[in-house]
Amino acid sequence: MCRLNPEMLQLYIDSELNSLEKFLLEEHLKDCTSCRKELNRLKILDWDFNSMAEKIDIPAQLLSLRISTLDQHIKEAQEEAEPTFGLKEVYELQYNTLKNTVNFIQYLPGNRLLTSSGRKLSKRLKPTFLSKIIGL
Amino acid sequence: MDIWISLMRRCKNNDKEAFNSLLSHHEAYLYKICYFYTQNQETALDIMQEVFLKIYRSIHTFDENRPLLPWLKRIAVNTCLNFQRDNKKYNQLSLDLELSEELSLKDTIKSQMDVEGEVIRHSNQELIGKCIEALPPNYRIALTLKYIEDMRYEEIAAVLEQPLGTVKSNIFRARNLLKNTLKDYNLLEV
Numbered sequence: 135m136c137r138l139n140p141e142m143l144q145l146y147i148d149s150e151l152n153s154l155e156k157f158l159l160e161e162h163l164k165d166c167t168s169c170r171k172e173l174n175r176l177k178i179l180d181w182d183f184n185s186m187a188e189k190i191d192i193p194a195q196l197l198s199l200r201i202s203t204l205d206q207h208i209k210e211a212q213e214e215a216e217p218t219f220g221l222k223e224v225y226e227l228q229y230n231t232l233k234n235t236v237n238f239i240q241y242l243p244g245n246r247l248l249t250s251s252g253r254k255l256s257k258r259l260k261p262t263f264l265s266k267i268i269g270l
Numbered sequence: 271m272d273i274w275i276s277l278m279r280r281c282k283n284n285d286k287e288a289f290n291s292l293l294s295h296h297e298a299y300l301y302k303i304c305y306f307y308t309q310n311q312e313t314a315l316d317i318m319q320e321v322f323l324k325i326y327r328s329i330h331t332f333d334e335n336r337p338l339l340p341w342l343k344r345i346a347v348n349t350c351l352n353f354q355r356d357n358k359k360y361n362q363l364s365l366d367l368e369l370s371e372e373l374s375l376k377d378t379i380k381s382q383m384d385v386e387g388e389v390i391r392h393s394n395q396e397l398i399g400k401c402i403e404a405l406p407p408n409y410r411i412a413l414t415l416k417y418i419e420d421m422r423y424e425e426i427a428a429v430l431e432q433p434l435g436t437v438k439s440n441i442f443r444a445r446n447l448l449k450n451t452l453k454d455y456n457l458l459e460v
């Protein structure tokens with residue numbers, strides 16, 4: 135009965151031995167019939183595995199599976215992301231933007247002077263959309 | 271801009287055409303992983319459906335500066351491993367397989383083959399296929415990466431995030447089990 139570590143034969147066919155280990159194993163194989171037989175069996179098994187991996191057929195269903203999976207889920211995602219933005223919201227947004235833009239005037243130096251002269255001026259003018267917003 | 275990066279950005283934008291194009295390039299390869307692992311077309315397709323979904327759902331987290339293929343492979347491998355986790359039969363047969371367990375697994379494989387009563391009509395490869403099916407997931411996934419990917423032990427260990435020694439012994443045990451079983455039927459003689 136051979137006392138070689140049986141793992142060595144598998145590492146050998148997988149080319150995972152270093153050069154010294156490989157050399158020693160090859161020397162051993164010259165004299166050991168049982169290891170040579172075992173190695174042959176492993177080689178046949180290895181050949182079968184490789185051949186099985188090469189022979190895998192790609193079924194036609196794979197394509198339809200991909201298309202149906204994408205169709206279903208991308209549709210779902212787009213429905214979720216559908217905007218619910220109406221005309222009313224657009225006006226509101228524009229109104230707020232304008233309001234915020236003119237609000238900073240309050241913090242400018244000379245604001246009061248501007249306001250009072252603005253009021254005097256506005257007495258003589260009809261109220262406008264802008265004057266309503268900034269409260270002149 | 272790199273054609274893959276631009277395709278990826280379109281995918282991130284939920285562009286169906288881009289997804290179809292991306293997946294069509296890689297699906298055959300990913301399917302082979304699933305098939306070798308399960309040795310069953312129907313199950314492999316079930317797993318692939320999950321793989322498609324996972325790719326679609328997690329593409330947003332994909333870092334464009336990294337290579338795509340290893341990322342896709344990892345999704346396929348993890349989906350295989352997570353599939354039928356409730357199949358507890360082999361979950362216990364994990365890393366430290368005792369000799370007795372190994373023998374009982376061998377018996378399982380043998381009885382499966384005997385029940386069929388068709389040993390002679392089966393080719394070696396059909397029998398090996400049946401044997402792979404009966405192996406614990408850890409063994410099967412290591413063999414899959416070895417034979418589909420032609421990976422070295424170190425690469426397999428990296429993909430599976432397992433120690434090198436574990437991978438080595440899983441491959442050794444899986445092949446040893448198959449070799450001893452087939453040897454009993456004189457199927458590996460020259």
Ligand SMILES: [Zn+2]
Pocket residue numbers: 136137138162166167168169170
């Ligand atoms: Zn020997």
